[in-house]
Amino acid sequence: xxxxxxxxxxxxxxxxxxxxxxxxxxxxxxxxxxxxxxxxxxxxxxxxxxxxxxxxxxxxxxxxxxxxxxxxxxxxxxxxxxxxxxxxxxxxxxxxxxxxxxxxxxxxxxxxxxxxxxxxxxxxxxxxxxxxxxxxxxxxxxxxxxxxxxxxxxxxxxxxxxxxxxxxxxxxxxxxxxxxxxxxxxxxxxxxxxxxxxxxxxxxxxxxxxxxxxxxxxxxxxxxxxxxxxxxxxxxxxxxxxxxxxxxxxxxxxxxxxx
Amino acid sequence: xxxxxxxxxxxxxxxxxxxxxxxxxxxxxxxxxxxxxxxxxxxxxxxxxxxxxxxxxxxxxxxxxxxxxxxxxxxxxxxxxxxxxxxxxxxxxxxxxxxxxxxxxxxxxxxxxxxxxxxxxxxxxxxxxxxxxxxxxxxxxxxxxx
Amino acid sequence: xxxxxxxxxxxxxxxxxxxxxxxxxxxxxxxxxxxxxxxxxxxxxxxxxxxxxxxxxxxxxxxxxxxxxxxxxxxxxxxxxxxxxxxxxxxxxxxxxxxxxxxxxxxxxxxxxxxxxxxxxxxxxxxxxxxxxxxxxxxxxxxxxxxxxxxxxxxxxxxxxxxxxxxxxxxxxxxxxxxxxxxxxxxxxxxxxxxxxxxxxxxxxxxxxxxxxxxxxxxxxxxxxxxxxxxxxxxxxxxxxxxxxxxxxxxxxxxxxxxxxxxxxxxxxxxxxxxxxxxxxxxxxxxxxxxxxxxxxxxxxxxxxxxxxxxxxxxxxxxxxxxxxxxxxxxxxxxxxxxxxxxxxxxxxxxxxxxxxxxxxxxxxxxxxxxxxxxxxxxxxxxxxxxxxxxxxxxxxxxxxx
Numbered sequence: 131x132x133x134x135x136x137x138x139x140x141x142x143x144x145x146x147x148x149x150x151x152x153x154x155x156x157x158x159x160x161x162x163x164x165x166x167x168x169x170x171x172x173x174x175x176x177x178x179x180x181x182x183x184x185x186x187x188x189x190x191x192x193x194x195x196x197x198x199x200x201x202x203x204x205x206x207x208x209x210x211x212x213x214x215x216x217x218x219x220x221x222x223x224x225x226x227x228x229x230x231x232x233x234x235x236x237x238x239x240x241x242x243x244x245x246x247x248x249x250x251x252x253x254x255x256x257x258x259x260x261x262x263x264x265x266x267x268x269x270x271x272x273x274x275x276x277x278x279x280x281x282x283x284x285x286x287x288x289x290x291x292x293x294x295x296x297x298x299x300x301x302x303x304x305x306x307x308x309x310x311x312x313x314x315x316x317x318x319x320x321x322x323x324x325x326x327x328x329x330x331x332x333x334x335x336x337x338x339x340x341x342x343x344x345x346x347x348x349x350x351x352x353x354x355x356x357x358x359x360x361x362x363x364x365x366x367x368x369x370x371x372x373x374x375x376x377x378x379x380x381x382x383x384x385x386x387x388x389x
Numbered sequence: 390x391x392x393x394x395x396x397x398x399x400x401x402x403x404x405x406x407x408x409x410x411x412x413x414x415x416x417x418x419x420x421x422x423x424x425x426x427x428x429x430x431x432x433x434x435x436x437x438x439x440x441x442x443x444x445x446x447x448x449x450x451x452x453x454x455x456x457x458x459x460x461x462x463x464x465x466x467x468x469x470x471x472x473x474x475x476x477x478x479x480x481x482x483x484x485x486x487x488x489x490x491x492x493x494x495x496x497x498x499x500x501x502x503x504x505x506x507x508x509x510x511x512x513x514x515x516x517x518x519x520x521x522x523x524x525x526x527x528x529x530x531x532x533x534x535x
Numbered sequence: 536x537x538x539x540x541x542x543x544x545x546x547x548x549x550x551x552x553x554x555x556x557x558x559x560x561x562x563x564x565x566x567x568x569x570x571x572x573x574x575x576x577x578x579x580x581x582x583x584x585x586x587x588x589x590x591x592x593x594x595x596x597x598x599x600x601x602x603x604x605x606x607x608x609x610x611x612x613x614x615x616x617x618x619x620x621x622x623x624x625x626x627x628x629x630x631x632x633x634x635x636x637x638x639x640x641x642x643x644x645x646x647x648x649x650x651x652x653x654x655x656x657x658x659x660x661x662x663x664x665x666x667x668x669x670x671x672x673x674x675x676x677x678x679x680x681x682x683x684x685x686x687x688x689x690x691x692x693x694x695x696x697x698x699x700x701x702x703x704x705x706x707x708x709x710x711x712x713x714x715x716x717x718x719x720x721x722x723x724x725x726x727x728x729x730x731x732x733x734x735x736x737x738x739x740x741x742x743x744x745x746x747x748x749x750x751x752x753x754x755x756x757x758x759x760x761x762x763x764x765x766x767x768x769x770x771x772x773x774x775x776x777x778x779x780x781x782x783x784x785x786x787x788x789x790x791x792x793x794x795x796x797x798x799x800x801x802x803x804x805x806x807x808x809x810x811x812x813x814x815x816x817x818x819x820x821x822x823x824x825x826x827x828x829x830x831x832x833x834x835x836x837x838x839x840x841x842x843x844x845x846x847x848x849x850x851x852x853x854x855x856x857x858x859x860x861x862x863x864x865x866x867x868x869x870x871x872x873x874x875x876x877x878x879x880x881x882x883x884x885x886x887x888x889x890x891x892x893x894x895x896x897x898x899x900x901x902x903x904x905x906x907x908x909x910x911x912x913x914x915x916x917x918x919x920x921x922x923x924x925x926x927x928x929x930x931x932x933x934x935x936x937x
Contacts, residue, residue: 178461222575226583226884233883237874250873250881259721265665266658272461280458281511285655286647288587289665295722297871297883300584301647304576309513311470316511317576318647331461374873378721389874 172333183275183383184325185355186339187362187371188248190388192349195236195247200350203341204232204251207326208313222304229300229315231323232338246388249338249350251323252277252298253374254383260290260299269320275355275383278324286318295375298322325383355383420501422494423486425476435475436466443498450508469508474516488514541625541920544758551757551913558910565903568896569644577647580897585889586867591645593859594901597742598638598908599672599713600735601855603706604743604777606631606679608770609686610706613699619769622923622931623751624695628683629921630747630912631706635675637908641900664715671709678705687920710736717862724801725866730791734784738855741777745851748774750912752845754922763928771844775832778851782825785858797875804869804888805861812865815857824854864891 205211210229212218220228232251238244254277260269261277268284271277279290279299291299299322306315312328315321326336335343339352353362365371371385391399427435436442437449453467465471476494479485486492488509491500495514499506544551572579582589609627612620643649656673659666682698685691714735720726748770755762789806792798805816828847830837837843868889873879879886916922923930 172461174463174465176462177456220578223578224583226585226890227578229584230883233881233885235873235879235881235885238878240876240878250883250885262662263665263719264660265663265669266654267660270459272459274461278458282454282458283651283654283658284648285651287655287665288647289663289716291584291587292867293720293722295871296873297585297885301577301587303578303580303583305510307513308515309511311473311513311517314511314513318573319511320647327461328463331463 172331174331178272178274178276178327178331180273181356183355184254184330185275185353185362185383185385186325186336187351187353187365188384188386189349190246190248190386192347193247193249194347195234195245197247197347198234199341199345199347200249200338201232201234203337204323207310207329207337208315209308209310210313210315219306219308220302220304227301227303229302229321231298231300231321248386248389250296250298250374251338251384252294252325253296253380254325256381256383258380259293259295259378263289263293265289272327274330276325276327276330277322278327279320279322281314281316281319281321284319286320288320290320294322295378295380420498422497423476423478423492425494426478427475436472469512470517473512473514477514477516477519479519485515485519540924541922542924543918543920544754544916544922546917551917554913555910558906558913561899561903561906562910564899565641565644565901565906568899568903569649571896572645572900573649579894581892581894582897583889583891585884586864586891588863588867589891590860590864590893590897591641591900593856593863594904595638595641595645596713596716596863597856597859598634598641598904600710600739600859601742601746602631602634602638602739603675603710603713604739604741605634605747606702606706607740607743607773608747609682610699610703613682613696614703619766619931622926623766625683625686626751626754626916626921627747628679628686628702629915630750630908631743632676632679632683633908633911633915634743634746635672636911637904637906639672640907641904644900664712664719668709668712668716671705671712674705675702675709678702706739707736710739717866722871723866723869724798724872725805725862725869728788728792730784730788734781734788737777737780737784738858741774741781741851742855744770744774744777745848745855749845749848749852750909751926752841752848754916755926758922760922761925761927761930763926763931765928766926766931767841767844771832771838774848774851775829778825778828778832782821782829785820785825800872801869805865809865809868809888812861812868816861816865819857820854820861823850824857825851828854867891 201211202213205213208231209219210231218228232249235248235250237246237248239246254271254275256271256275258269258271258277261271263269265287266283266285268280268282269277269290270280286301288301291297291301299320301320302315302317305317309315326334326338329336329340334340335352339350342348342350351362351365353360355363355366357363358367366385369387371387372389373380373382373385374389425435437445442449449467450469450472454469456462457468477485478494480492486496488506489496489500491497493514495506495509580589606627608620609624609631611617612624643652646652655669659669661667678698679702682695682702685695685698711732714732717726718728718731751762751770752767754760789802792802805812807813809816828851831843831847832838868891870879870886870888873885
């Protein structure tokens with residue numbers, strides 16, 4: 131045997147060892163990588179799961195009184211209200227009868243004169259009063275916490291509208307047509323913000339959050355409240371977030387800072 | 390008490406009167422639904438076999454609506470939006486029929502069978518993006534939706 | 536005591552047919568207004584996203600509450616064994632069923648999707664008091680129907696006691712359920728109170744008996760049958776007790792609310808600053824609906840006049856409608872307290888008192904409910920033996936005390 135051979139053998143052993151270690155390490159990490167992907171990406175055939183709880187965090191300090199980007203985005207995405215001067219599709223309904231899924235609320239403190247502004251939409255409560263009172267179960271909460279109306283079985287009794295502490299729900303007072311494919315809405319049924327469930331199911335932000343982020347106001351964060359590493363959870367842990375009407379104990383999915 | 394002859398006479402009159410309205414449908418070959426984009430046939434399957442679809446489409450849709458709405462499953466099979474996208478096609482002038490018109494795919498059969506279709510109070514009866522293409526969109530639908 | 540003889544009314548006079556025609560006209564108007572509302576949508580009504588329940592609901596809830604109260608007379612005879620009320624027991628069940636039918640008709644016809652009623656009757660979310668009410672209302676028809684049958688058919692009379700007991704407890708559950716519709720609403724300042732359920736029960740006693748007394752007085756006057764003072768005074772005195780009972784509950788509710796600073800906003804609204812709601816509360820509910828009737832009923836001389844008592848009963852009905860209006864619509868007009876202590880404004884009408892102007896169509900729908908109930912009673916007493924031939928003192932209770 132030449133000395134080269136023994137060296138070659140050592141090299142071979144070393145190579146083998148290195149490649150084997152790399153393979154084992156790779157195998158050890160790979161499931162983590164794969165699982166990490168599954169945890170973050172929802173395919174079309176996956177069901178909404180209670181492993182997630184979707185929430186929105188709104189920093190009212192960053193919310194400008196005159197800005198309505200979130201409202202406009204919701205209108206465009208879901209096909210309600212008047213956008214860019216074009217009249218609402220609810221042409222017969224009065225202003226008091228037209229639907230509003232999200233609105234900007236201006237709050238003035240009577241004692242201090244301090245003025246704040248914030249967007250208010252369905253708060254996606256954990257124990258939603260609207261879900262409790264619906265006689266047919268049309269007002270429902272998905273496994274992942276999104277509260278919405280199943281308009282297939284809504285009888286239009288409006289009890290959920292009586293029950294909602296946030297006046298989040300609207301009733302459709304006239305015939306509609308040319309609804310968005312992702313936001314069916316119809317006469318005689320009740321509707322509200324559904325946190326853009328059709329977008330959430332495709333791993334996107336709700337339209338309001340997306341618009342706020344794109345315009346770089348950064349007042350709204352969307353994410354998984356059950357994921358300790360999500361941006362929203364980290365922010366909530368750092369700076370907290372309050373519920374509107376916290377006294378009701380509804381554990382809302384939408385939280386506010388700076389109230 | 391009537392005799393057998395009297396009874397037979399009554400029976401003939403009764404059956405005859407009942408059958409009279411059927412004369413109005415003489416020569417009726419049934420509904421003529423417009424062709425879809427994919428042009429499925431007895432040999433070319435679309436979503437499901439044609440006979441199966443005709444008989445059970447309401448069950449497929451009902452099952453799918455709960456899957457999508459309540460569970461967030463957004464696959465395209467049996468999706469109403471996909472049905473509309475394929476089946477509601479424009480005519481040569483680029484115009485779309487609306488629900489309630491005999492030329493609309495769903496109404497072509499539902500009008501004939503006089504079965505109310507509940508979907509389109511909430512769901513759009515036109516494919517996505519059709520709004521910009523149809524000059525007749527301002528006319529409200531005929532009585533088919535009620 | 537001779538068993539009271541029941542007999543159909545003749546129902547041949549022109550006045551009877553005119554009554555049926557008048558009531559039928561209102562029923563048709565209600566159906567017409569329903570089609571008007573359903574065809575284009577609710578935009579034709581005054582209801583909106585702030586006031587979601589309006590005049591139709593005022594009438595509907597009033598009729599439903601009165602329905603269970605109208606059963607009182609039958610319950611008193613079957614459950615509490617007061618035989619003096621027995622002759623009126625069948626009529627009591629009839630009026631109860633008729634009022635419930637009228638109220639439910641209005642409620643169902645106002646739904647956004649009344650074509651989905653079958654969904655509401657087959658798919659239940661049992662956490663919802665509404666769902667329980669569906670079962671309670673339908674069960675009421677069944678149970679009171681059976682109760683009525685046990686009284687009308689001689690060989691079934693022995694079951695009338697058990698049927699009466701069942702009906703009694705069922706109607707208490709039903710009215711508790713109706714009051715809980717509002718009592719269970721945590722969101723609104725005017726509701727979310729445990730007192731709503733028992734208050735509705737006592738309201739049912741008062742409204743139901745007022746309507747029942749009016750029907751008895753009208754039936755006996757218009758058919759020329761005798762209505763003795765013994766029966767009349769019993770019903771009249773009972774009505775006074777019930778009206779006082781409602782007043783007590785109203786006082787208890789408002790005094791309790793006034794004690795808590797949290798509720799001062801809504802109390803000031805109802806009692807002082809609410810415009811139409813304040814007027815309806817004081818003039819309609821309290822003065823017209825409670826104080827004047829009490830004064831009439833307990834007055835030594837006026838209380839003996841039948842026409843005065845019928846006026847008092849009408850006032851009680853009007854006051855009851857006013858009370859429902861204040862509860863249902865006033866409760867929605869007062870804004871939701873999202874940010875206590877702060878001024879709130881938005882494009883969705885947050886922070887301010889909400890406005891509601893009822894339309895003619897809604898009023899017709901509500902009145903149609905009353906008309907359906909009265910039509911059913913007027914028709915039923917002609918075809919079946921609900922009315923005793925005589926309610927003269929000797930026929931009812933030879934040993935009566937005045």
